[in-house]
Amino acid sequence: MERIERIHALHRILTAARYPVTVPRLQEELECSRATVYRDLAYLRDQLMAPVIGNGEAGFRYDPDDPGRFELPGLWLSSEELHSLLAAQQLMSRSGGGVLSNALAPLQQRIEKLLDDHAGGRRVPVERVRVIPHRTRRLDETAFRHVATAVLDRRQLAFEYRARSTDQHTRRTVSPQRLTHYRDNWYLDAWDHEREALRSFAVDRISNARTLDEAARDLPDEELNRHLASSYGIFSGTPKGWATIVFSAKAARWVADEHWHSQQQGRFLPDGRYELKLPYSSGRELLMDVLHYGSDAEIVEPPSLREQARTLLQLAISNYERGPK
Template sequence: MDRYERILTLHRILKASRYPVPLTRLREELACSRATIYRDIAFLRDALGAPIESDPEQAAIRYDATEGDRFELPGLWLTSEELASLLALNELLGRADPGVLAGALAPFRARIEGLLSDQVSGRKLPIERIRVIASGARKLDQATFRTVAGALLSRTRLRFEYRARTTNALTTREVSPQRLTHYRDNWYLDAWDHGRDALRSFALDRMREAHSIEAVALDRGVAELDDHLAASYGIFSGPPKAWATIRFSAHAARWVADERWHSQQQGQWLPDGQYELKLPYSNSRELLMDVLKYGPEAEIVSPVSLREEMRIMLQLAIGAYNAGGGA
C-alpha cells in the first residue's frame, strides 16, 4: 500500500470510528511500521488539517467528536480499485449504443469525467488514454433494455418472446424481474418465470416484443436469488450439482492462480509447480469452454462425468480436423 492509499484508509478508519483507534490496529490495517504510521498521522493532521485527538494512555487516536463529522480530505481521493472502477464505468457509458439510452446516460458520463479531472490545476485528465475492450459483446436492442430496466425498477411484470440459444425454440414468457446482471459484456435478466414457477436467467439480446403489464412483480429474497443464480459457475442458474477439479500446468498457473473464477473457489499450488482449482458448477457448458481455451495446459481431474464430457469434445474437434474440411 503506497502513502496515498494509507492516508485515505487512515482517514476512512477514523471517520467510521466512534472511539479512539489503537495505533496497533492502524499499523496492522495499513501494513506499515510504527515510524511510518506516525509520519502519516502527522501529515494528515498538519498538512491536511485533520482534527486528530490523541489518547496517550491508550496509545490511540480519533477525530474530534465535533469537527470530525464535518472534515473531509481536500480534493478527490480514490483508492486504486475505486479509480479503476470509475474509469471502467466511464468507458462502459462511452460504448453505449446511440439512442435514448446513450442520451440518458450522457449526464452521468459528464459527471464522471468531472470527477476524474485534476481538481487542483483544473486540467482535464487524458481519459482517452484508458480503454476497455469488449469481448464477445452481442448487439443489444435499446428499446428492450429500457423496457426491462423500467419494469425492474417500477416492480411490474414483463411479457416477452424468447428464443433460447440451446434449443432455438420460441416461447412467450411472463416474468417478475428480480435484477439485471452485466456479465462478460452482455446483459441478463434474473427473473421469476411464472409459467415455469421457478427462477430463470434470460439474455436480453434474445428477447423480442418486450412490454410491461399491469401486474405487480413478485419479489424473491436476495438469499434465494444468490443460492439459485450465483451458487454455481458462470451465468447458468441452479444449485451446484458437483465440484470440478481442474489442474493447470506450471505455465498456465501464472495466470490462473491470480484469477477469480467463482466466489467459492479453492486453489492450491502443487509440489511440481502446477495449480489445482476447485469450484462448484451446475451446467457444464460454460465451464468446459473456459477450460478448453487453455488447451493442453489444463486437465479436468474430476468428476469423471465432466472429464468424459471434455474428452468427447476434444475427440469431436479432432474428428472435424481429420475430416479434411476447410478451404
C-alpha cells in the same frame, strides 16, 4: 494533497475537535504550509459559511454554540475517487454497445467538471481509460430499458424470447429479480410465472418487451443466491457436484490469480501444477472455459465431465483429420 481534499480533511478535523486545533497540527494533518492552512480556513469560513472560530495562537474549531451542524455542500470526492468513478463510467458506456451512454452523458459531464476543478484547469485525458469489448452481442436499447425499468420499479415484464440454444420462440411473463452484466453481456434473472421457476434470459434475445402494471413477485435473496450463484457460470442452478481441474505449471501462474467461483478451492501441487475445485450444475460453460486452456488443463473429476471433455476434443480433432470442406 489537493485543495478540495484539504478542505474535506479540514472539515473532518474541525468537526471532530472538542478543543481548538493548533495551526502546527493542521499543517501536519493537511501536509501543507502555514500560509495554506490560513487560506483554507478563510475559504471554509468566508466562502462556505462554516462557523470557524479561533486564532493563530489558541487554535481553531467550529463554534459549539452554532445552532445547526455544518456540512459541506454538494458532492465532495477525492481525486482518486473521481478518477475511479470516471473509469467506471467509461467501462459502462463502452462495454454496453452504447446502450447506457446517453443516460450517462450528464454524469460524465459532471465528473469531468469536478476533475477539471481538481486539476486546476488542466485537461483530464479521458481517452486514456481504454475499454475493449470482447465478444459483445448486439443489444436492443428499447428492450434493455424495459428490462432495467421492470427490475428497478419491481413490476412484471412480458416479452418474446428466442433461445439461442434451441432457436425456439416463446412468449414469457416474468417477475424480474436481478439484472446481471456477465462477460460483456446482460442477463435477466427472473421468476417465470408459467413455468413457476427461476430462469435466466439473455437480454439480447428479448424482443417486444412490455412493462406491466402488476407488481413483481420478490424472492428472498437466499433463494436467488442458492439457485443463481451456487454453481459455476451464468446459468448455474443447484450444484450437481464438484469439478476438479488440474492446470500445468505454466498455466498455474494465471489460474492461481483468477476468480472462477465464490466457493472455489485451489492449491499448488508439489510439481508446480495447480489444482482447482469448484461446484457446477451444467457442464457446458465450465467445459468451454477449461478447453480454452487446451493441453494446459485436465479435468480429473468427475468421470462424467472428464468424458464429455474427451468427446468434445475428439470431435474437434475429427474436423482437422478429414480436411477442410
